Amino acid sequence: MNMIVDLSRREFLKVTAIVGGGLAIGAYLPAFAQEKRAPGLDVAKSFEPNAWVRITPDNTITIVVDKSEMGQGVMTSMPMLVAEELDADWPQIKTQQAPANEVYKNLKFGIQATGGSTSVASSWEHLRQMGATAREMLVAAAAQQWGVTPDSCVTDKGMITHSASGRKVSYGEVATAAASLPVPQNPKLKSPENFKFIGKPIARVDTASKVNGTAGFGIDVKVPDMLIAAIVHSPVFGGKLASFDAAQAKVIPGVRAVVPVGEGGVAVVAGDYWTAKKGLQAIKIRWNEGANAQVSTASVNKMFAEAAKRPGAVAHNHGDATKSLNQAAKKMNAVYQLPFAAHATMEPMNCTAHVRQDACEIWAPTQNQTGVQMVAAMITGLPKEKIIVHTTLLGGGFGRRFEQDFLADAVLISKAVGAPVKLIWSREEDMTHDFYRPAVYNRLSAGLDKNGMPIAWTHRIVCSSIMSRAIPQMVKNGIDPTSVEGAAELPYGIPNVHVDYVMKETGVPVGFWRSVGSSHTAFVVESFLDELAAAGKKDPFEFRRQLLEKSPREKGVLELAASKAGWGSPLPQGHAHGIAVHKSFGSYVAEVAEVSVAKDGNVRVHKVTCAIDCGMVVNPNTVQAQMQSCIVYGLTAALKGAITIDKGRVQQRNFDSYPMLRMNEMPVIEVHLLPSTEPPSGVGEPGVPPIAPAVANAIFAATGKRIRQLPIQTKALLA
Numbered sequence: 187m188n189m190i191v192d193l194s195r196r197e198f199l200k201v202t203a204i205v206g207g208g209l210a211i212g213a214y215l216p217a218f219a220q221e222k223r224a225p226g227l228d229v230a231k232s233f234e235p236n237a238w239v240r241i242t243p244d245n246t247i248t249i250v251v252d253k254s255e256m257g258q259g260v261m262t263s264m265p266m267l268v269a270e271e272l273d274a275d276w277p278q279i280k281t282q283q284a285p286a287n288e289v290y291k292n293l294k295f296g297i298q299a300t301g302g303s304t305s306v307a308s309s310w311e312h313l314r315q316m317g318a319t320a321r322e323m324l325v326a327a328a329a330q331q332w333g334v335t336p337d338s339c340v341t342d343k344g345m346i347t348h349s350a351s352g353r354k355v356s357y358g359e360v361a362t363a364a365a366s367l368p369v370p371q372n373p374k375l376k377s378p379e380n381f382k383f384i385g386k387p388i389a390r391v392d393t394a395s396k397v398n399g400t401a402g403f404g405i406d407v408k409v410p411d412m413l414i415a416a417i418v419h420s421p422v423f424g425g426k427l428a429s430f431d432a433a434q435a436k437v438i439p440g441v442r443a444v445v446p447v448g449e450g451g452v453a454v455v456a457g458d459y460w461t462a463k464k465g466l467q468a469i470k471i472r473w474n475e476g477a478n479a480q481v482s483t484a485s486v487n488k489m490f491a492e493a494a495k496r497p498g499a500v501a502h503n504h505g506d507a508t509k510s511l512n513q514a515a516k517k518m519n520a521v522y523q524l525p526f527a528a529h530a531t532m533e534p535m536n537c538t539a540h541v542r543q544d545a546c547e548i549w550a551p552t553q554n555q556t557g558v559q560m561v562a563a564m565i566t567g568l569p570k571e572k573i574i575v576h577t578t579l580l581g582g583g584f585g586r587r588f589e590q591d592f593l594a595d596a597v598l599i600s601k602a603v604g605a606p607v608k609l610i611w612s613r614e615e616d617m618t619h620d621f622y623r624p625a626v627y628n629r630l631s632a633g634l635d636k637n638g639m640p641i642a643w644t645h646r647i648v649c650s651s652i653m654s655r656a657i658p659q660m661v662k663n664g665i666d667p668t669s670v671e672g673a674a675e676l677p678y679g680i681p682n683v684h685v686d687y688v689m690k691e692t693g694v695p696v697g698f699w700r701s702v703g704s705s706h707t708a709f710v711v712e713s714f715l716d717e718l719a720a721a722g723k724k725d726p727f728e729f730r731r732q733l734l735e736k737s738p739r740e741k742g743v744l745e746l747a748a749s750k751a752g753w754g755s756p757l758p759q760g761h762a763h764g765i766a767v768h769k770s771f772g773s774y775v776a777e778v779a780e781v782s783v784a785k786d787g788n789v790r791v792h793k794v795t796c797a798i799d800c801g802m803v804v805n806p807n808t809v810q811a812q813m814q815s816c817i818v819y820g821l822t823a824a825l826k827g828a829i830t831i832d833k834g835r836v837q838q839r840n841f842d843s844y845p846m847l848r849m850n851e852m853p854v855i856e857v858h859l860l861p862s863t864e865p866p867s868g869v870g871e872p873g874v875p876p877i878a879p880a881v882a883n884a885i886f887a888a889t890g891k892r893i894r895q896l897p898i899q900t901k902a903l904l905a
Contacts, residue, residue: 233361235323235369237289238268238316245344245358247272248280252290253309254300254553255283255392256580256587257815258870259808262390263306264313266804270383271317271375273341274357281391286555286575297556301588301698303771303868306804310866311375318373320364327364328355378802378863387807392579404551404578407538407608413442415599415609416462417453419619422475422834423693426450429472435465444469445602453599459610478693478834483625486692486831487523490627490648494521498646498688499664501674505682510642514633518721522630522710523895526829527623527699528844533581534616537596540606541565545572546597547606551580553587561590565597584819585698589621617844618836621697622829624649624669628710638722640733642682645673645710650696651689664689668698672707672770672875677737678715678730694831700819701874704770708875709824709882709896712766716883717892726883727753727765740767742860743776743797750858751778751795758782761792764884766876772867773800774860777817777876780853781884787900789825791853791881796873798857801864809869813857816873822847824878828897 233241240248249268253260261281269279284290290298294308321341328346329336332353340347347354378384395401420426430452432444440461445453454465511517538549539562546566552558552575559573566573580587596609611619626649633642651666660667665687674685699705719729727748734741744767753763760782767776780793796813803809826845830837838844882893891903 233320233324233365235320235364236316237284237287238313239272239320241320241324241357241361243358243361245278245356246280247274247278247344247357248282250282250284250290252284252298253292253305254551254555254577254580254583254587256300256551256553256583258305258812259390259805260300260305261392262388263804263808264309265391266383266388267306267309267313268317270381271314271373272321273343273382274317275343275345276383276388278344279391283577286559286573286577288556291556297554299554299556299588300583301553301585303773303870303872305870306866307772307868314375315373318375319370322370322373323364323367324357324360326367327360331355331360331363384804385802385806388805389807402578403533403581404536404538404549405533405581405610407549407578409538409540409549409606412538412606412608413455413457413603414459414462415445415453415455415596415607416459416466417447417451417595417599417609417611417615418466418471419615420450420473420475421618422473423478423481423695424450424476425478425834426474426476427452427471428474431470434468434470438465438468441465443603445599447595447598451595453595453609455599455603455607463612475834481693481834482832483525483830486625486694487627489690489692490625493648493688493690494627494629494646496688498648498686500684500686501647501665501670502683502685505642507642507644507682507684510682511631511633511644514641515636516634516638516721518632518634518714518717520630520714520717520894522628522713524626524706524709525827525896526625526694526696526831527705527823527827528617528620528829528838529582529584529586529699530617530827530841530844530846531580531582531584531586534613535586535592535611536609537593538606538608539593539596539600541597541601541604544568545574547574547576548593548597549576549578550593550596551578551583551587552593553580553583553585554590557588557590558593561594562597565594566601584700585702586620588698591619613841614839617839620829621695623699623705624652624696625692625694626706626710630710630714632714632718634718634722638724640678640680640718643676643680643684645685646688647673647685647707648688648690649706650691650694652696652698652702654689654691655695656697668703670703670707672704672768673711676711677740677769678733679736680733693834700816701770701871704768704871704875705820705823708766708768708770709878712768712876712879713882713893716764716879716886720886725754726887730765730767734767739774739799740769740776743767743774743799746858746860747776747778747795747797750797750856751780751793753778760888762884762888764880764882764887766879766883768872768875770868770872770875771870773798773869773872775813775872775876777873777880779877779880779884781881781888783885783888783903785904787903789881789885789898789900789903791821791825791851793854793856794877794880796855796857797860798869798872799860799862800869800872801862801866803859804866806859809859810857812869813873814855816871817855817877818847818852820874820877821853821881824881824896824898826897
C-alpha cells in the first residue's frame with residue numbers, strides 16, 4: 187500500500203496555548219465510565235463529587251491524576267493533596283490517569299499539559315478543595331444518617347466518627363447517600379499544622395511497577411491488530427521529500443506499506459519494528475534540502491557574534507549602566523557561549539494511533555493532551571471530542587514531549603493505512619530531529635568601584651526564540667521571556683543594570699529544554715559574577731551574600747548550601763569548591779560543587795551540596811529525587827552535551843557521540859530543604875541551572891582557568 191497524504195507535518199506543530207484559566211471547583215466529569223469495576227459492584231452507587239475523586243461502597247478511593255507522569259512523582263504528590271483534605275487512609279488510595287478533557291486543564295496554562303514545574307503549584311489549592319468537598323459531603327451523609335450535626339463528627343483514615351457517641355462509619359458505607367447531597371462550593375481547608383500527609387516522606391506509588399517491568403510506557407503499548415512503523419525525516423531541517431523508490435522495500439516479507447508523511451518524511455509499516463526498519467533502509471530517497479543546507483555551527487556562531495555588536499530589545503534597565511561603566515575603577519568584559527542541546531530522553535519518541543471513520547484513538551507518552559487533540563482533529567477532520575487520548579507513562583519528558591511532531595506522524599500514518607499503528611522513532615531520528623535548547627551567545631561588561639563591588643552590569647543575549655514558534659503571543663516588544671529569564675531580573679544589589687536581547691533565527695528548531703532559559707542564563711550570570719568576585723579579591727560566597735541583602739530567599743539558600751558544604755573549610759588536596767545560586771519557576775536553589783581537575787584536564791565532580799526553598803513541601807522524597815535528577819541532567823550538559831551542525835545536519839546521532847553522565851561519574855549529592863510557609867513552587871527544573879556555574883567556578887578555584895563555554899573542554903584544562 188502506498189498513499190500520498192497531501193498535508194504538511196509543520197502545519198500541525200504549532201499548538202497555541204491560552205495562558206490563564208479559572209478554578210473549576212464544582213467541575214464534574216464522569217471520568218471513570220470505562221474503567222473496569224469489581225464484579226458485582228453497583229456503579230450507580232459510587233460517589234463522584236467531582237472529576238478527581240470517586241469512592242465506591244467497597245471503600246475503594248480512586249483519585250484521578252491530571253498531570254503526565256514522567257518521573258517527577260505526580261502519581262504520588264497529586265493524590266497526596268486530595269487525600270490530605272479527604273482524610274483518607276493512604277493504603278485505600280488508587281490512582282487513575284485522567285483522560286483528555288478540558289476540565290483537567292492546567293490552571294497555570296489554560297490547557298491540559300504538564301510542564302514548567304507547575305504540577306504541584308497549579309494544583310496546591312485546587313486538589314485540596316476537591317478532597318475537602320468530598321469529605322464534607324461524606325460527613326454530611328453520616329450526620330444525616332445519625333441525626334446529628336456535621337460539626338459533631340470527625341474524620342480520620344477513611345472513617346467518620348461521631349465525637350459524643352463514638353459511632354463510626356467508613357466512607358464507603360455512606361458513599362451512596364453522599365452522592366445525592368448538594369456539592370459545597372467553599373469547603374474549609376486544613377491549617378498546615380493539621381496536615382497528616384503534606385510535608386511527610388511518602389513512598390512513590392509507581393516504584394514497584396517500574397522495578398518489576400509492569401509499568402506501561404508509550405513504547406509498551408499493544409492494541410489488537412496493531413502494526414509497527416519506522417520513519418525517516420529529511421536530514422536537513424526544513425528539507426522536503428523530492429522523490430522515493432520503494433520497490434526494494436515492498437518485496438521484503440512483512441512490509442505492509444510505504445507512506446510519505448507530510449512534506450518531509452517517509453515511513454514503512456510492518457508487523458514488527460525490525461522489518462519496518464529494514465524496509466526503511468531499502469528505500470531510495472531523494473531530498474530537496476532547502477534553505478538550511480549550508481547551516482553549520484560555525485555559521486551560527488559567526489551570525490551571533492555579528493548580531494551581538496548591535497543593541498537589542500531592552501529586557502531590563504535601571505540606572506545608567508553605560509555612564510557607570512565609564513566611571514568604574516575597574517571594568518570587566520566577557521563573552522560566554524553555549525551550544526544547542528538535545529533532550530535525549532531515554533525513551534525515544536513514539537506514539538500509537540488508530541484513526542477510524544468515527545473517532546481517533548491515541549496512546550501516547552505526552553506532556554500536552556490538549557495539543558494532541560488539536561493536532562489529531564486537524565489531521566482527521568474529526569471534532570475534538572472524538573479524539574480519545576490515553577496518556578501512558580513517559581520515559582523522560584524534559585519539555586520534548588510537549589511537542590506534537592511525533593504524534594502527528596503517527597496519526598498521519600494510521601490514517602493512510604487504515605489500521606492502528608505504533609510509530610517508533612529510532613534513536614538516530616530522535617537525536618537529529620529534536621527541538622533543541624537554543625545555542626546562545628552572551629556579551630557582558632561590568633564595572634567595579636574602588637572597593638571591588640559592582641556598580642554596573644550589561645548583558646546582551648543573542649539566540650533563537652522558542653516562543654515565536656510555540657506560543658507567539660508571548661513575544662512582546664521583541665522579547666521572548668524564555669530567552670532572558672534569569673538574566674533580566676538579577677537578585678543582586680547592583681545599582682546600574684542593562685539587559686537586552688537580539689533574536690536571531692538559525693534554521694535549527696528550538697524548544698523547551700529542562701529549565702528553559704535559566705539553563706543558560708544561570709551559567710552566564712553566576713560565572714561572570716564569580717569573575718567579578720575574583721577581580722575584586724572577594725570570597726565568592728561572601729561577595730554574593732553581601733549583594734543579596736534585599737533578596738532574602740536567595741540569601742537563605744546560599745547560606746544553607748555554603749554551611750552544609752563546609753565552605754571555607756580545608757578540602758582534600760587538589761579539590762576546590764564553587765558556588766552558584768539561582769531562582770527559577772518560583773523556587774530558589776543554591777549549589778556548591780566540590781571538584782578536582784586531573785593533569786589530563788579531566789574534571790571530576792566529587793560532591794554537590796544543594797539547598798532549595800520551594801515553598802511548602804508536599805513530599806520531601808520527591809524534592810530530594812528531583813534535585814538529584816536535575817543535577818545529573820545539568821552535569822551531563824555541562825561536561826558532555828553539545829549538538830553541532832554541519833551542512834544543515836546534526837552530527838550527533840546516538841549516545842556514542844552525545845554521551846550521558848555514567849554511574850561511576852556521579853557525585854555524592856546532599857539535598858537540604860529550607861523550611862517555608864510560602865505556597866509550593868516548582869521542583870522539576872530549578873535544580874538544573876546552578877550546577878554548571880558551580881562546577882565552572884570550582885574549576886577556576888582549583889586551576890585559575892575560567893570556563894566561558896560549554897561543554898567544558900578538557901583541552902582547555904591541561905596542566
